[in-house]
Amino acid sequence: MSELLSDMLEIVGAAFLLLAALGIIRMPDLFTRMQAATKASTLGAACTLGAAALHFGDLGVATRAMAAILFFFLTAPVTAHLIGRASYFVGTPLWNGSVVDELRANYDPLTHECEAPPELQL
Amino acid sequence: MTGIPGTETIVFAMLTIALVLAFLRLLRGPGLPDRVVALDLFAVISTGFLTVYAIDTDQQVFLDVAIVLALITFLGTVAFAQYIERRARDE
Numbered sequence: 001m002s003e004l005l006s007d008m009l010e011i012v013g014a015a016f017l018l019l020a021a022l023g024i025i026r027m028p029d030l031f032t033r034m035q036a037a038t039k040a041s042t043l044g045a046a047c048t049l050g051a052a053a054l055h056f057g058d059l060g061v062a063t064r065a066m067a068a069i070l071f072f073f074l075t076a077p078v079t080a081h082l083i084g085r086a087s088y089f090v091g092t093p094l095w096n097g098s099v100v101d102e103l104r105a106n107y108d109p110l111t112h113e114c115e116a117p118p119e120l121q122l
Numbered sequence: 123m124t125g126i127p128g129t130e131t132i133v134f135a136m137l138t139i140a141l142v143l144a145f146l147r148l149l150r151g152p153g154l155p156d157r158v159v160a161l162d163l164f165a166v167i168s169t170g171f172l173t174v175y176a177i178d179t180d181q182q183v184f185l186d187v188a189i190v191l192a193l194i195t196f197l198g199t200v201a202f203a204q205y206i207e208r209r210a211r212d213e
Binding site: 003004006007008010011013014015017018020021022024025030031032033034037041042044045048049051055056058059060061064066067068071072075078079082083085089090091092112 | 124125126128129130132133136137140141142144146147151153154155156158159160162163166167169170173174176177182185186188189192193196199200202203204206207209210211
């Protein structure tokens with residue numbers, strides 16, 4: 001039973017990783033590519049690690065796999081935020097089909113600080 | 123109860139295609155941030171690949187390799203992000 005579940009998790013995980021790669025090759029600009037790559041790849045790696053935990057059926061392996069999954073879930077948003085922030089400051093162009101850029105009016109291009117618009121400030 | 127026959131072959135094929143696609147973005151990507159994102163994805167797919175390889179060969183050691191790769195990738199990507207931002211600020 002656990003072998004069947006492990007194999008299914010493996011296939012699902014590989015499918016998510018393949019979707020992430022498809023997203024990074026097909027999406028029109030950096031920010032859409034980044035969200036495709038980050039979210040799908042996190043879930044894909046977590047699924048394969050869960051498959052490993054089920055396959056070995058060992059407490060030590062399961063603990064390590066869970067720790068790795070937790071690490072992925074903690075670090076993927078951080079790296080995505082850092083790269084997105086840095087590349088926005090560099091002036092990476094948005095896709096020409098984008099409708100709104102709410103950050104443009106609210107951040108200081110010299111100090112890289114972002115402030116809420118005046119009507120929202122306390 | 124046994125698993126689905128031929129799972130490892132299918133999974134390895136899918137992950138190899140994913141690696142090739144990520145590598146294409148690494149080659150093509152118009153700017154440095156695109157390449158950093160592609161490299162990050164490349165490492166995450168490698169982590170998945172190593173995990174599946176650990177299952178395929180019944181060797182738990184490869185799982186540790188996958189964890190270490192994930193740790194190093196995180197640090198590398200953070201460093202790249204800092205580098206991109208500082209380069210923009212210095213200009």
